[in-house]
Amino acid sequence: MKFLIASDIHGSAYWCRRLCQLVEAEQPDRLILLGDLLYHGPRNDLPRDYAPKEVIPMLSRYADIILAVRGNCEAEVDQMVLPFPCMADCAQMFAGGTRFYLTHGHHESPDRLPALERGSVFLSGHTHVKLDEDRGGIRCLNPGSVSIPKDGSHSCLIWEDGTFSFRILED
Numbered sequence: 001m002k003f004l005i006a007s008d009i010h011g012s013a014y015w016c017r018r019l020c021q022l023v024e025a026e027q028p029d030r031l032i033l034l035g036d037l038l039y040h041g042p043r044n045d046l047p048r049d050y051a052p053k054e055v056i057p058m059l060s061r062y063a064d065i066i067l068a069v070r071g072n073c074e075a076e077v078d079q080m081v082l083p084f085p086c087m088a089d090c091a092q093m094f095a096g097g098t099r100f101y102l103t104h105g106h107h108e109s110p111d112r113l114p115a116l117e118r119g120s121v122f123l124s125g126h127t128h129v130k131l132d133e134d135r136g137g138i139r140c141l142n143p144g145s146v147s148i149p150k151d152g153s154h155s156c157l158i159w160e161d162g163t164f165s166f167r168i169l170e171d
Helices: 013-026 052-060 076-081
Strands: 002-006 030-033 066-068 090-095 098-103 121-123 130-135 138-143 155-160 163-168
Touching (some): 002 013, 013 155, 130 163
Parallel strands (some): 002 030, 030 066, 098 121, 121 138
Antiparallel strands (some): 002 155, 090 098, 155 163
16 A cells, blocks of 8 residues: 655745646556645745646546645635535545544644554644644654655655655655
8 A cells, every 4th residue: 555645835836836747657446635735825825837727627537536624724715616525624544553543733733632542643734834844742744845844855755665765756
């Protein structure tokens, strides 16, 4: 089983194209999107090649494998143009005997964890900074940002058979 986990595309056609190239190369069973897919938000500068209308069909072709949660920049209109659910504040799934809790990170975060049993994985985006830390027996991960990183590199995560690894989307 393989997951590709990404967050904070923010409508960048350039960086979404790079993400899609990785999806094609990795062939994940699930593409997990942790929010802020189409809109850049009022606090962010425009990302490279800001073109939400181009991002829509790029993501839509993976609708059958996408599991997405809502970011703080998602709006009801986003759900109208995307063929996969993207408005849930959180989602949970089980794989390899592990509970995965998915959220964008603007309500719950590694500093404000929901009630999870030890051994769970908490996945969030929002900060645009990569993270892999243990918090009281709960593994907290942030894939960083696909398009507007605040830690110097455009990134996402791969989970394969129980192992996480960051992927850098740079040229």
